[in-house]
Amino acid sequence: MTSDLTLTGVTKSFADFTAVDDLDLTIPAGEFFALLGPSGCGKTTTLRMIAGLEEPTVGTIHLGDLDITHAKPYKRPVNTVFQNYALFPHLDIYENVAFGLRRRRIKDVKKQVDDALELVELGHLARRKPAQLSGGQQQRIALARAIVNRPDVLLLDEPLGALDLKLRRQMQLELKRIQTEVGLTFVHVTHDQEEAMTMADRVAVMNLGKIEQLGTPQELYETPRSTFVANFLGQSNLVEGTITASEADVVALDVQGRGVTIPGDRCMAVGGAGEPILLGVRPEKLKLYADGDPAAAGENVLPGGVVTDVSYLGVSTQYLVRMPWGQTLTVFVQNLVAGAGFAVGAGVEVGWQPVNSFGLRGDATAGVEVDPDELVVVP
Template identity: 45%
Template sequence: MTYVTIEQVTKRYDKQVVLNNISLTLEKGEFATLLGQSGCGKSTLLRSIAGLEEVDVGNIFVDQKNITHLSPRHRDVGMVFQAYALFPNMTVFDNIAYGLKMKKERNIKSKVQNMIDMVDLTGKEESYPHQLSGGQQQRVALARALVMEPKVLLLDEPLSALDAKIRKNLQKELKRIQRELEITTIFVTHDQEEAMTLSDKIFIMNEGNIVQSGSPSDIYVSPVNTFVANFIGNYNVIDMDVFYKLVRSTELKGHEVAIRPEVLQLVPVGSGTLAQQDNWTAKGYIKDISMTGNILRYEVETDGSIFHVDSLHHQREMLQRGTSVYILIPKKECIAL
């Protein structure tokens, strides 16, 4: 059953439309990500769900309840911001317990301690924020939201201020906690890799619109337009007329063709027979090479275009700059846009 429903929500600032008739649904326990560039409307949508922004048109439902016009404290949602917003004069325990004390809840000590254990802060109960690392402070902020047992957890780029290693570790911890609690979560980020790592479902936003939604795999393999192809997967996006000339075929129909760099293969000119049946070929030369960890990215210049080709880094098989090559292009991996 649908647990969160955003129904034709529109939000304007003066004459600028920030959210343009947005609709989406989530199931209970799903981890969804709003993914897009800065200014696309993703944080505004999150803040609208939290009640920190009023929508001009549309409705927001959580667990079948219309929360559109409720105050933030009556919406039963928890929110974690990029800025930790911890009380500097309170200990870890007191920061996490603050909301429970305001609501005069029972069993505060046991609830807070359980949450401290869950976010791996055992032993830090009496520490103050300035005594904690950035990752530990973000864990406190997460625990403070979760201890209130919200129906929906909202996360507004909570990991973006952390360094890469801590960020990777917290991504794993966040996903573990979310699954353990089975809490419906909406996460905002502009980082494609982070969205792919964490999400059950991704909503890609551009200029106040949702341009594609689906599982990480679906979106990565089947972008619906040029914007998504350029944004989500480092696709090679080639004008169709240029592509026709390169491969000497007009089989595909569309304005552009998108091809993932990892599906392409390079064969040095003169090194052997090319398999033609399932592949198109284009001739070029290696203009540049870059390395990201275990991936080599070749920049191959052809007659009229540049292709990026990714392969695993095997030192003995590494091709050199200037090498003339054929690019093997699998026909089934070409997406007409």
């Protein structure tokens, strides 16, 4: 069993720029952990400090009782798998995997190399050169080369970024299978939300050098605690409102002149009646009803919407609905019946179960300044 990885008060500054800001983080032994965030959020710098490729300006890094803050990379029980794989082109696959063992002067490497290749299901390619392998196969060989050394922690630096979409999704499942079998601590850096949610036991969402929120994928998605997390991890509809009454179990809101409720334990806003709040609902949690449809009874309902765009996505249909106050809401409706749905220009009511909404501080901005390729924000 490996040791817990602990970062305490870690800060990394470059001249007048702080890449990582007073980071406290504990990753339990054997966990598949993901650092998720946009470019420039500090996730890769954090990984490089764990690997020993950067030294913290302030703070300490421990593996169990071992202080590795200033240890050389080769003296740490840590290995890294990079996006470009970094395989040796002149060596065959077997010798690529055996390289680290031979450097440590281990004489009998055959069983360990064979076991590592079997783990990634590529033992039959042992005598091929890297150039003869596909991108996904090279990625698995890089993983085998790192795992064969049995590090306490395996660092994954955007390892799937160079793969096409179909292969990337296949490798997400493969990586999780391998991690479960070997039981090592995996720390995975990515800007891909689906990748983090598919593989990780827990995810830390980073922004501006700090952790915005840490939790299981389900916790982060269902109950985001900031507008950054709500917008970065999937899509969210965020609507301005005001608290009208607040109790332990339920919070009542006025949203654009309409009364709605949310569960008390899903409300991150502070204060009582009169305080501003951002009501959040994920697009797939929303439903569309024809004006006055009695089926909406018992739900939170915002009337007066007009469908402005319809996009058929196969499994679901995406609707853009312009509301009376000028905001456009995104709604995903599962395609259960062929040919059903609303056309552009149709008048609709937008409804949802109260338990499927959350509340955020009303003094926070709903927008997030990050790379537009890494973020979907409801207009």
